[in-house]
Amino acid sequence: MTLNLCVLTPNRIVWDSEVKEIILPTNSGQIGVLPNHAPIAAAVDIGILRIRLKDQWLTMALMGGFARINNNEITVLVNDAEKGSDIDPQEAQETLKIAEANLNKAEGKRQKIEANLALRRARTRVEAINVIS
């Protein structure tokens, strides 16, 4: 029995195939999902989705969204998703530095909110490359 994972973003389908296990980053912590999981609906935070195929773990950076697990079908709807292997390490590091600089420069509630979001995203992308186990 395998899980069927479907990761959807507004402009394309990022992943649509069978997996053995996933670890989902949610607002209330990480959830591990194995076959025959009870049906749940969860809000997905900005973080790393780990996918296990056979004995290999793949990472994917998710930028926040929603996940529904039902009858061995996992549907993850996110604003944007990038496979760890698709991210350029140098570019991600630079984006992280820029985001940190912007946060330091931010003044006022609104700029701080934006800068925080950007920083979290940049950090997730950098972490997605590093954690390849």
Add this chain to the structure above:
Amino acid sequence: MSCSNLTMLVSPKPSLSDASTLSFRSVLNPFQQNPATAAPAAPQRSSSPSSAPIQCGLRELRTRIDSVKNTQKITEAMKLVAAAKVRRAQEAVVNARPFSETLVEVLYNINEQLQTDDIDIPLTKVRPVKKVALVVCTGDRGLCGGFNNSILKKAEARIAELKQLGLDYTVISVGKKGNSYFIRRPYIPVDRFLEGGTLPTAKEAQAIADDVFSLFVSEEVDKVELLYTKFVSLVKSDPVIHTLLPLSPKGEICDINGVCIDAAEDEFFRLTTKEGKLTVERDVVRTKTADFEAILQFEQDPVQILDALLPLYLNSQILRALQESLASELAARMSAMSSATDNAIELKKNLSIVYNRERQAKITGEILEIVAGKEEENDHRKRQDRKEEEQYLAHRFRGSFNY
């Protein structure tokens, strides 16, 4: 052949009679017939509606014809490129559908499970409106007919309306054309300038969504409206204004007039061919909202889940608007380039006619010149011969009268 020759052709005879040398007059005399033929030709040329006033010079005409030919090639190529891009834009819309369908399904089901009247999500908070943010989607490049102008006119109209209502406003401009327009008008407060990409992706939509989200949540604005061009058909596009925030928890999208479209009804366009011509067909598809399974547990508080869903919805709405805007820009460019090509073909035809007429006139002139020169030479020799004869005779008779 320079311009001066022609002006002499059409000038009246008295100036010709001023010529001093014999040969000059005889050369120009045959041309006296030509003013009669050139004069009716000239008014003919200037009276034809689409041709320019009398151009002179075969060489200049030839350069003009070449440049018009090149222009025609370029405009035709641009039209084909735009047609190919419309197809790609259409594919992008089709790719976005699984996401929005699933989202709508989940949104409906969660709303059924909750009593949405007493939830408190920042994005759905309806506040008394004091300041409005307008997101204006324009294109990046020109040569697309009235596309950019119509959306900017609509934006100006909306700004005037808001001013009349006494509301403050700010603009978020997306696209190079809109950016340059607003930069030249510093009296309109612009919040941020964003560039559109060639094909709008989730990243661009995310940037706009972030901006709009932070503006709304930090209570700097109380309402966000989205201005984009709806793609109606290849020749028609409609600038529309949609209220983006505050969102309704049921996921309806409302027009400024309060007309709400159900989120489950999805309209999408398809580029097809009908009777050999490219046309666009719009289909309305209603997504199936299946009954939710009662045993589905919420991992977090339903409010938190709704809180996570609505930004997704915001994102997909913005992306949808950008895609439609791009599709209408491409359609406008296609029709603009197509009519430019037709105009270029007609202009080339007219120029060729003028060119040929002049070329023929020049050849006729040269032939007449040669013939007249030959005649003159013969006349001259005959006169010369007669003079010699007279002299000889006179000399002989003089001699004889001496006796």
